[in-house]
Amino acid sequence: MTLEPAFRLTSILLAASGFAGLVLTGxxxxxLVAFGLTALVLSLLQVAGHGASWAVFHLTRSTWNxxxxxxxxxxLADGIWFSQDLxxxxxxxxxxxxxxxxxxxxxxxxxxxLYAISFLEIxxxxxxxxxxWYAAIFVCYLLAAIWSLLLYHLRNEAEDARVGxxxxxxxxxxxxxxxxxxxxxxWRTNVIAVGAFGLTLAIFFVTPRTGVGFFQKQRAExxxxxxxxxxxxLGVIGVIKLDQTVVLRVEVPDLEGxxxxxxxxRGAAYDHYDGxxxxxxxxxxxxxxxxxxxxxxxSETDAFTERPGHLRQEILIEALDTPALFGVxxxxxxSGTFLALQTDGMGNVYLPYPLSARxxxxxxxxxxxxxxxxxxxxxxxYPEAISRRFLQLPPMSERIGALARQVTSQARTAYEKAxxxxxxxxxxxxxxxxxxxxxxxxxxxxxxxxxxxxYCEHYATAMVVMxxxxxxxxxxxxxxxxxxxxxxxxxxxxxxxxxxxWVEVFFPRSGWVTFDPTPSEGAVVPDLVLWTQAxxxxxxxxxxxxxxxxxxxxxxxxxVAQAVREQxxxxxxxxxxxxxxxxxxxxxxxxxxxxVVRTADWLAFAGALIGVALAIVFAGHWARTxxxxxxxxxxxxxxxxxxxxKLYGQMxxxxxxxxxxxAPGVTPLEFAKRVHQEWADAGRLIEPVTAIYCRVRxxxxxxxxxxxxxxxxxLESLRALRRPVSPPRSVQAVPxxxxx
Numbered sequence: 149m150t151l152e153p154a155f156r157l158t159s160i161l162l163a164a165s166g167f168a169g170l171v172l173t174g175x176x177x178x179x180l181v182a183f184g185l186t187a188l189v190l191s192l193l194q195v196a197g198h199g200a201s202w203a204v205f206h207l208t209r210s211t212w213n214x215x216x217x218x219x220x221x222x223x224l225a226d227g228i229w230f231s232q233d234l235x236x237x238x239x240x241x242x243x244x245x246x247x248x249x250x251x252x253x254x255x256x257x258x259x260x261x262l263y264a265i266s267f268l269e270i271x272x273x274x275x276x277x278x279x280x281w282y283a284a285i286f287v288c289y290l291l292a293a294i295w296s297l298l299l300y301h302l303r304n305e306a307e308d309a310r311v312g313x314x315x316x317x318x319x320x321x322x323x324x325x326x327x328x329x330x331x332x333x334x335w336r337t338n339v340i341a342v343g344a345f346g347l348t349l350a351i352f353f354v355t356p357r358t359g360v361g362f363f364q365k366q367r368a369e370x371x372x373x374x375x376x377x378x379x380x381x382l383g384v385i386g387v388i389k390l391d392q393t394v395v396l397r398v399e400v401p402d403l404e405g406x407x408x409x410x411x412x413x414r415g416a417a418y419d420h421y422d423g424x425x426x427x428x429x430x431x432x433x434x435x436x437x438x439x440x441x442x443x444x445x446x447s448e449t450d451a452f453t454e455r456p457g458h459l460r461q462e463i464l465i466e467a468l469d470t471p472a473l474f475g476v477x478x479x480x481x482x483s484g485t486f487l488a489l490q491t492d493g494m495g496n497v498y499l500p501y502p503l504s505a506r507x508x509x510x511x512x513x514x515x516x517x518x519x520x521x522x523x524x525x526x527x528x529x530y531p532e533a534i535s536r537r538f539l540q541l542p543p544m545s546e547r548i549g550a551l552a553r554q555v556t557s558q559a560r561t562a563y564e565k566a567x568x569x570x571x572x573x574x575x576x577x578x579x580x581x582x583x584x585x586x587x588x589x590x591x592x593x594x595x596x597x598x599x600x601x602x603y604c605e606h607y608a609t610a611m612v613v614m615x616x617x618x619x620x621x622x623x624x625x626x627x628x629x630x631x632x633x634x635x636x637x638x639x640x641x642x643x644x645x646x647x648x649x650w651v652e653v654f655f656p657r658s659g660w661v662t663f664d665p666t667p668s669e670g671a672v673v674p675d676l677v678l679w680t681q682a683x684x685x686x687x688x689x690x691x692x693x694x695x696x697x698x699x700x701x702x703x704x705x706x707x708v709a710q711a712v713r714e715q716x717x718x719x720x721x722x723x724x725x726x727x728x729x730x731x732x733x734x735x736x737x738x739x740x741x742x743x744v745v746r747t748a749d750w751l752a753f754a755g756a757l758i759g760v761a762l763a764i765v766f767a768g769h770w771a772r773t774x775x776x777x778x779x780x781x782x783x784x785x786x787x788x789x790x791x792x793x794k795l796y797g798q799m800x801x802x803x804x805x806x807x808x809x810x811a812p813g814v815t816p817l818e819f820a821k822r823v824h825q826e827w828a829d830a831g832r833l834i835e836p837v838t839a840i841y842c843r844v845r846x847x848x849x850x851x852x853x854x855x856x857x858x859x860x861x862x863l864e865s866l867r868a869l870r871r872p873v874s875p876p877r878s879v880q881a882v883p884x885x886x887x888x
Contacts, residue, residue, distance in 0.1 A: 151306065153195050154329050155299040159259055160191045162292040163246055166266035169273030169285040170243065175236055180243045187250040212248055219244035239272045259300060263293070278506070278698045280690045287345065294341040352697075369467065370504050371395060375626040375647060376416045376470040379427040382591050385605050385626065389581050391644035396474060396628060397691050399462040399639040406640075411630035412650060412662060413463075413474040413642065417494040418624045421613065423542035423590055426624050430493025430537075436482075444489040445481045446497075452481040454512060461511045464694055471499040474627055475511030477652070477662060484509030494623075508695065516662055522655045523563045530621055534654055538621035541613065544590050551596060552614035562620050566653050566663055569614050573607050573665035576600070607666040608649040621654040625662070637688030792851055795859045796841040799834060802866050806830070816842055829869060837862050 149157075167184050170176055176184075219241055227237035242265060249262045270289050273282060371393055374384040396413065418426035436444040445452035454460070459476050473482060473489070479497055482489060485507065490498045522528065555572045556565040578601040589598070592613050595606040608624055615622040626649045631642035652660040800810055803823065808830075810819045820838040824831025837859050843849045 150328050151299065151303055155296075155303050156195045156253070157192075158292055158295040158299055159253070159262060160188060160195065160250065162289065162296045163250060163262055163266045163269075164188050165285060165289040165292050166269030166273070167243070167246060169282065169289070170239055170269055170276075172279075172281055172285065173273055173276040175239065175276055176243065177240065180240055183247050184243050187247040191250045191253070212252060216244070216248060235272065235275060239269075239276075242269055242272065256304065259296075263296065266293075278694070280686075280693045283693060283697075290345055290348065291338070291341045294344055295337060298337060298340075370469050370502070371466055371644070372469050373644070373647075375649065376472040378431045379425055380416075380418060380626065381425045382605055382609060383583070385603070385647045385649055388644045388647050389603065393466075393644045394641055394687075395466050395468060395644055396631070396642035397464040397637075397639055397687075398630075398642060399637075399691075401460055401462065405638075406633035407630070410664065411640070412477060412625075412648070412664075413628045413630070414477040414479075414496075414625055415470070415472040415474045415627040416496050416625070417652065418626075419494070419537050420540060421542060421609065421624070423544065423592075426609075428492065428494055428496075433490040433492045433498060436489045436491055436497075438489075441483070443481050443483045446479060446491060446495065452512070457514060459513045459515060461513065462508065462695070463511060464506060464508045464691060466506045467502075467504050469502055471502045473497040473499065473509065473511070476513040476515060477625070478516060478660065479511050479513050481512040482509055483512075506694065516660055517658065518563065518655060518661050519658045522658050524561060526560050528562050528656055530654065530656060534621050538623055538654060539616050539619065541616050542590075544613070545593050547597060548592060548613060549617035552617045555614075556618060562653070562655070565618055565620060566611075566615060566622075566651075569611050570651075570663050570665045573611055574667045577602070577607070577667075579603060579607075579667050604649040604666040608651050608664075611651045611663065611665040615651070615653060623652050623654075623660075625650050625652050634684050634688050636685045637691050639688070639691060641684075641687060791856070792841050792844040792859075795856075795863070796837065796845075798863055799837050799866065802863070803830065803834070830866065833862050833866050833869070 167188065171181055171184075223237045223241035223244075226240065227234040231237060246262070246265050246269070249258055249265060252258060253262065266289070270286065273285065373395070374380075374388050398413065400407075416428070418428050420427045420429045436446065437448065438444050439451065443452055458480065461475060463474065465474070473479075475482070475497070478495060482497060486499060486509070488500050490500060492498070552569065556568045559565040559568045577595070580601045581603050583599065583602050583606070591606070592610050595602045595610055612622045612624055626647070628642045629646045629648045631640045631646045633639075634641055648666070650662060650664040650666070653663055654660055796816075803810070806827075808823055808827070814822075816838050820831065820835055823834060840851075840855050840859060844851050844855075
């Protein structure tokens, strides 16, 4: 492909990559998508030589201006009155501009305008999406941009050279147009593109981040959740237990693999039960204090410091319709790019309002552990505030209390009673999501004595109510189970189906301890289907994209800088150790040689060392003189190259005396070919000398004695050759194509 069609093709591909980014966001109207695709196809047909197929679009300049004016008016009307979204309205106008430019590409400025439009399109795509496919679109755009700008420069240089040559008096037109794009040129340009991409990545990761989230995307599809508002009706979690939508991706950096026991991500807790719904009577929220490092701490008095036993979780949360944040109970501190966090009397953590975009945060938790003396204590004394709030019960049948006392009749301590109730519910009731129909009795009574089947809310509510009948403070907690483990990314994928409810029991010294009466749904058999594994791999790549590109922050930069510093310290320590070892070795050598130096044999020892050194020097000199070793400096010719350059220079001097001067821009082979065309006898003579010169001068081949003899014979023959009657004109440089 020659320069002109290659230049037009890369310019169209640049526009196509920017337009593809807008189309994949799903925000463009179908009419604009159709217009854009039509303009791109017609432009490609023109490059392929089918210009007649789009001749109908050859409109006058005033017609195109009228179309643009109409498009701009529609953009203003849409942005101000209809959609009231200036970004989407501006994107639509960008597509109109792109269509008009694609169908009117004539002058240099038209191409520059198209480049600017495509750049704005790729920026708009970045503002409209954070999906992984944008990475592929951006790479394509970058490659097309480098090709377009490079070919634009070459095309301008060729045009300027042609115009400048014709404008000079007596100048002849260029004898050759720029040649085709060769494979060598293609791959070299791609290497430049890859280098530019690497530089772009370096700039991206090095540029300081503000980390305040002003420009975060706010256009994600919000996922509806249940079970995390201030009031929860019994049965709402069962509605979402069949939903496969991903809500959380949780990395636990301190763990090498999945945890064997259940891992809970707590979002809310409730204390008041009215017989059919749970509510939080301590829902009044207070702001959390933020440290200088950007960490929000739950404690109002003690500053948070990460200690052994803390469980750190890196959580990527999707756009949910709840402001609740999730973490392993119990969360001690949270850090992220948000400006404010809140908490309530239950220890729940909230954003000020739900965000309509996925975001990432870090939660530091201290898992609850029951102290051994409270595990064995037969009697526990609870604070009055705890008893008043967490022993509340609605009016209900005495059968529930009687069942609780019957199940725990053999238990002595509060812990044993809680364990007995947990085992009873797990072993005597059936887990099922198929719980339909309205019950005329209390839902807990219906679950315990009539249906004897239900899901997590029924189990957890029944256990809390029975514990309260025994005088043990308890409450309901909701959130998610750990979900499925992703082996590729080493994280948990938590879906809507993992929504769960469990029980928290209060112990005066240990605090709230987790119990879960819901029976296990059965171990999930590992799915080894290739398609499933490919989906997990893609999901892990998506997580890395969000973690290190979309959510990349100043804290991440500081962590990278700290890692580089620590690695430098380790390397310096290793270098110091090596130097110390070398010094020890030198001291040992000095101790070993000291007796020799003090005796009469030291002269013989020194002479032997000098002899070995001289032998090494002479051996190296001998090898270098025969070309066996040594690296030649790029700017210094070898002896054989100097000899062949001298012979070739003598030949050029003879030819110049006969009217054939070699211009600096002409290669040896081009010069020999031109001389052969103008003076065949001389051309036949100089061809072997030219071949020897190229082979030795540029191919690093040895100059053989027969080569030297042949060159001398040619020079003698050339001196004796009679000059033509009409000497030919001097050989001038010709423009070299891209193929040379």
